[in-house]
Amino acid sequence: MAKVSLKINGKEISQDVPDSVMLSDFLRDYLSLTGTHVGCDTSQCGACVVHLDGNSVKSCTALVADCNKSEIVTIEGLAKNGKMHPMQEAFKKHHGLQCGFCTPGMVMSAVDLLQKNKDPSEQQIRDWLEGNICRCTGYQGIVAAVKDASSKM
Amino acid sequence: MADLIGSKIERKEDRKFLTGKGRYTADINLPRQTYAYFVRSPHARAKITKVDHSKAMKAPGVIDVFTGDCVVKDKVGGLICGWKIVSQDGKDMKCPPHPVLAKDSVNFVGDHVAVVVAETLEQAKNAAELVNVSYKIQKAVIKTEEATSFENIHEGIDNNLSFDFLLGDKGKTNEAFSKADKIVKLDVVNNRLIPNAMEPRAAIGDYNASSDELTLYTASQNPHLDRLIMSAFNAVHPEHKFRIVAPDVGGGFGSKINVYAEDVVVAYASKKIGRPVKWVAERSESFMSDNHGRDHVTHAELALNSDSKIIGLKVDTIANLGAYSLVLAAVTPTYLYAPLLLGIYDIPTACCTVKGVYTNTAPTDAYRGAGRPEATYVIERIVTEAAKEIGMDQAEFRKKNFIKKFPHQQCLVHNIDSGNYDAHLDKAIELSDYKNFENRRSQSAKKGKLRGIGFSTYFEACGVAPSAVVMSIGAGVGLWESAEIRFNPTGNVSVFTGTHSHGQGHDTTFAQIVGDKLGVAIENIDIVHGDTDKGPFGMGTYGSRSLAVGGTAIVNACDKIIAKGKKVAAKMLEGKPEDIDFKGGEFILKNSNKKKTIGEVAFACYLPGTFGDVKSPLPEGVEPGLIETSFFDPSNFSFPSGSHICEVEIDKETGETKLVKYTVVDDFGTVINPLVVEGQVYGGVAQGVGQALYENAHYDESGQLTSASYMDYTMPRADNFPQIKIDYTCTPATSNPLGAKGCGEAGTIAAPAAVMNAVIDAVGTDVQMPATAEKVWKALKKNGSKKAAA
Secondary structure, eight states: OEEEEEEETTEEEEEEEOTTOBHHHIIIIITOOTTSOOOOSSSOSOTTEEEETTEEEEGGGSBGGGGTTOEEEOGGGTSBTTBOOHHHHHHHHTTOOSSOSSHHHHHHHHHHHHHHOSSOOHHHHHHHGGGSOOSSSTTHHHHHHHHHHHTTO | OGGGTTOOOOOTTHHHHHTTOOOBGGGOOOTTOEEEEEEEOSSSSEEEEEEEOHHHHHSTTEEEEEEHHHHHHTTOOOOOOSBOOBOTTSOBOOOOOOOSSOSSEEOSTTOEEEEEEESSHHHHHHHHTTOEEEEEEOOOOOOGGGGGGSOOSSTTOGGGEEEEEEEEOHHHHHHHHHTOSEEEEEEEEEEEEOOOOSSOOEEEEEEETTTTEEEEEEOOSOHHHHHHHHHHTSOSSOGGGEEEEOOBOOOOTTTTSSOOHHHHHHHHHHHHHTSOEEEEOOHHHHHHHSOBEEEEEEEEEEEEOTTSOEEEEEEEEEEEEESSOOTTTTTTTTTTTGGGGGTTBOOSOEEEEEEEEEOSSOOBOOOTTTTHHHHHHHHHHHHHHHHHHTTOOHHHHHHHHBOOSSSEEOSSSOEEOOOOHHHHHHHHHHHTTGGGHHHHHHHHHHTTEEEEEEEEEEEOOBSOOOHHHHHHTTBSSOOOEEEEEEEOTTSOEEEEESSOOSSSOHHHHHHHHHHHHHOOOGGGEEEEOSBTTTSOOOOOSOTTOIIIIIIHHHHHHHHHHHHHHHHHHHHHHTSOGGGEEEETTEEEETTSSOEEEHHHHHHHHHOOSOBTTBOOOSOTTOOSSOEEEEEEOOSSOBOOEEEEEEEEEEETTTOOEEEEEEEEEEEOBSOSOHHHHHHHHHHHHHHHHIIIIIOOOOBOTTOOBSOOSTTTSOOOOGGGOOOEEEEEEOOOOSSSTTOBOOOSSHHHHHHHHHHHHHHHHHHSSOOOSSOOHHHHHHHHHHHHHHHHHO
16 A cells, blocks of 8 residues: 555645556546546557656556656646637547547647647657557547647647 | 538537546446456367356455356346348358357357456456366367368357358359450458457446346447347346446447447346446457457459450358357348449449358457448459459549449349449549659659559448348348437427447537527537437447438438427417428418527427417417427438549568558538548548558467457557548438438448558559568568569
8 A cells, every 4th residue: 555645637635545556547446537548458559648747658557656746637637717728629620539538648648749849740740649549530630630739839 | 500511510529528528338437336357268169167166256355256057047148140141042040059158168269258246346357367167178260261171169050151142143143254355363361350449348237126127338339229139139137127328439330239248247247236237348358359350251253345344243252250140240241241242333243152150269240341341342452453454544444334324223232322433533533643643653663662553442332221121131120210309498409319429420410410400509409329218219320320311310300390390380370380481490471571480489389378478379189399209211221432542652671561642532422511521531541541551350270369459459550641631522312311321431441442452553463451561571572583583
């Protein structure tokens, strides 16, 4: 058992958690933040991506005990005062989602890309999103959304 | 409001998904919930000699363990084949028993043997390790082409042959071939695929002993069908006391049509223990136990006359059904496949045989396109080879053989109501800059790259389906669709559809249709689906049917609303119903300026007394309320078609294929929301490209699935694609009032042939799917040594 103190979507949380609990399970099962999804068991699909101290990570392979004293932002923490983040708006505008399952991870990865590269080329966007699998969209709407959001962030 | 149809309207459902508020089955947690973990077979084929779960029963947190003996004792029925095929000798197809928990034998790696139910998932998983199953391992058959010569894997099914299907006129086709000036022959393999919806399957059974009601939450494309099957065949619970909820579902692609063993078992287990039982698949379980797709081995021959016209087609296919026959396992490689082999060509005679065989692999069933990608691949590959062999341009040869007049009765099954195939091919040729292709090929060559071009001109039969037709060829149900429109007293509208949206955007597209018909703002229209307790029985979403069939039921229900509204408005406006026009949400009395909005009329329907200046608005004999239901059974399939042109560049040193240019022109008839339709095409093409270049479900000789993770099964990723160009032509469907043909599968149907024709054009020799770098490199090497020897 580990005692972890975290700031999640701006809110301080302190809790005892078994050592083996993954960040994704902690978010989903302990905090009911079910926007973070688990789509695979090999850290490949990216549906579980959240921001850990400002960087995108796959939360299905991060032990929550290792995240002590970190700041975490999940998909639920992106919209502010009921207004969606420019990336969320861009995904809507460009039909960057269909079934919505990969979407939270995809959006969190895309936001992190623009934190690191304000004006990525199409190829840079495609390369960055290589760790997020989408089965529905063929990625075209997603890439268009990221490109559009880059002009607005 | 008229401009709602054809408008790029952003999706109503997006906000919840984008803000993390989607509610998938795995997100649902119920009070007193328990967790299920399945014990699965590690062997491809074995006899079960003993299942000892005594140790597991004593493990911490375990509530119960259920085995094959339990389900037999409690008379839980096995899984079914829902569409039975008749062999050419007139005999019914053979289906082996498919118990939800195996009792005597297992037939593929991942087959369900037992389930442990415990307080926590971890406890269920740990206890599952303590279930001791004794197996007598037997030799397994894996390869499609070896099945019929292997010993029987199921008792009483000789040569592992489920059916030997024939469609077409053998005699007439042989005669055509005897007169041919040229016969083109081709062998193709249609690789085995795993659908891989991003949401793994999940199910929660929740039995309420007080009301004797059973609720099953499950990731399904067709909750009413599930309930019917689970009531009638699995005997889980009576239909009127059984509710199935398919909440947000993270993609289906055919893999969530079936009732699976896990659905039945969690429902059964919940009744047994009196608590909710939750199961969520791990991805490796999805790889092993979701239905797989495709897996055909085919020999095809095309006969041409001296005028370069196709005069006959012969196709012989072996289709691998896997270990058992699932709901649509038999119809997919037969009636959904064989009639489509004709493509969009005017072929006077054809015959096709399909042997459906059992092997010790995961069962196959519908996967996006279901039969039609397989057929399109055969005809578009062989047409390409034919054009090459006679030295004719790919486009010219196709156009010469296209069907030109509509309606066109094909020689096998379909009567195509509308189309204009030259139009979409011409547009695709222009859009893809085909005329300058050879320049691009030379430029690629200067960089040391081999460039190739491939065409795929496809059609498909969708909008499934006319019930009388499908039931006459073995379907266990009709394939009509339902809709109910409930005008609420305050003027907003709830629309219940029997289809199910798991990414297709029905919440928006269907709202556009209702908004257009009734003149209600789409914000005030709610599309409701996925809950058997809410709307009328519906058949679900698959086969690109939702708009053509479900959308039409909505249109018809709207018409009933308008018809009733006219009667009520006539009374309110002091006129006759036949003198009332309805336009833009208003009932207008002809030759007057008197009118009532549909909201006012709806309100009046619910308040049939005197209020304000309205006095008893309901005419005699008209019931209060404004709710109308429609069940629509189409008169024909719908037939979308289109042209795909693909260009690839191949690295000679590594064999790696890069998609460099991809052009699509589709004829989907009427398009309701181009934004949604484009998304369907992009996604469909990506899956087709995946089949052609990357994806392959691979079993080793002992039957172990060696591609059971995303480390081993290559999913297409963002960096595998260039921008895809899309445009449309339009010939409306005549079998539904919308003129809609369907768009959900088109990309997946056309793309494999377009990509492979391009790869083979670049390589200069035959390559089978998936055209991985290794395969292409080997083909190039073989070519090189041939050339050197020459």
